[in-house]
Amino acid sequence: MKRIVPIGPYHPLQEEPEFFKLIVEGEKVVDLEINIGYNHRGHEFIAQKMTYDQIPFLVERICGICSDSHPYAYVMAVEDAARIEVPPRGQYIRTIIGELERIHSHYLWVGLAGHFIGYNTVWMWVWRYREPLLDIFELIMGNRNHYAINKVGGARRDILPEHYEKIEKYLDLVEEKTTMFTKAVLDDPVIHARLENVGILSKEDAIAYGVLGPTARGSGYAIDVRKDDPYDAYDKVDWDMIVFEEGDIFAKAKVRLLECYESIKIVRQCLRDMPDGPIEARVDEIPPGEGIGRHEAPRGEVFHYVRSDGSNMPARHKIRAPSYMNIPSNVVAVKGYSIADAALVLAAVDPCYCCTERTVVFEDGKKKFTGNDLLRLSRQKTEKLRRRYGR
């Protein structure tokens, strides 16, 4: 007998309201339908009514977690259309902020994944050590989030040389703590049992659905804009792309945890090699034409397309966030797994999805599961495994 488990659509915790309709047979998920559009804000339309200098502030507010990625991709699209060369110092500053943001976003995901499976210690730890990163942002830009560092032609704010030492100190702390909980997470047999061989996305499906970022790299699909189409300082620093073949949630978690080290490496090299000089190029006007900007956000490639008609506002501005490509892949990733795993599988692509609240299962017209029940089911499974491993 088939039943429907709706997850969503609204919750204050959930940044991007989505509605997942799980179709289950007993405990097993047999199909999934996804509905989005509950919070469509019409950014593309609004952007066509704003000037080139105002849009970074608009697109920054698309997502609170990757609030650097959208303006980053947008300014690169305009720079591509108008053929603007960014001075080296501006390039390095933008790279540093992009990488720091990656670490804090991956931390968020690790914390939430821990919360989902009932490891609230992981959640508290990780979010505790996300604070130093936010302190760095505050030091450089005055804001803990929504940094407004990107500007057409360069960076809006300089990183002062007297701050280098302090940033380095923060980075040492972040690296030490990353090592601490990477070891804790990767060595725990319960987490292994809980995340391994769950929610497998094969490489073929990854390519067909066009998934991006850690979701793709966890499935052995080695794409990373920073390597494939290097921009700003990414081809001047030494770092590795993290790829795992398994395609399960554990592989995605490993990609995210190990990427934090690469990001720390990049930031350190950028600080060491930071060139002197101006941070922005003078931009007079944007000629008619079209441009594409792509930035590797924490969740994958952010894509912005800007068409200019020679006026001070874009004629068309297309925005594609990585979750737009990643979420549809849940349809294949969640099939065949138990309902206790579903919440985690749906969260594995890191869709800013942090809620299983308002979940209702109807059986003969009566409620069966609520969102909290789903979270409880997920934790019970962990608890069971924990007892089996005697921990």
Add this chain to the structure above:
Amino acid sequence: MKKEYSQEILDEIGAKFPHASVKIHAPRRTYINIPRDEVYDLAKFLFAEKECRLSITTGTDKRDGIEILYHFSHDPSGTYYNIKTLVPKDDPKVRSLADFLPAANWIEREIHELLGVDFTGHPNLVPLLTAETWPADLHPLRRDYADEHKEFKIEKTGRDQ
């Protein structure tokens, strides 16, 4: 070390699709203009034979029709191959790519509701973003919709004064 676009792919496209015209905007940004009845074959060629990934599709309302721009990313070379086609407003139809490319599923639904382009052969062409109660013939990203919206605003401020 920056990689360059691969000229071989463009040469092959030129040999296979004689109606295609290629514009190279920047080293890794190429635009290919093609009539709409050849888009499906070109997209299939790029996806199946050249390992390109469909990044997204952009629909734009222009004076002479609706422009559909398929952004294909060739990751080994880091190049964007953008297939550009124009569909007339009185017959806004183009063949759907969703039958071999699941990545095209959502964006074709989005363009269908926001710009009113029919993707023939799409498995499930229902609105993605707009509400269920939204009228099917009202397309928010069309220029004429924007104009109506503007008039409405002016009228309202006039009344307020």
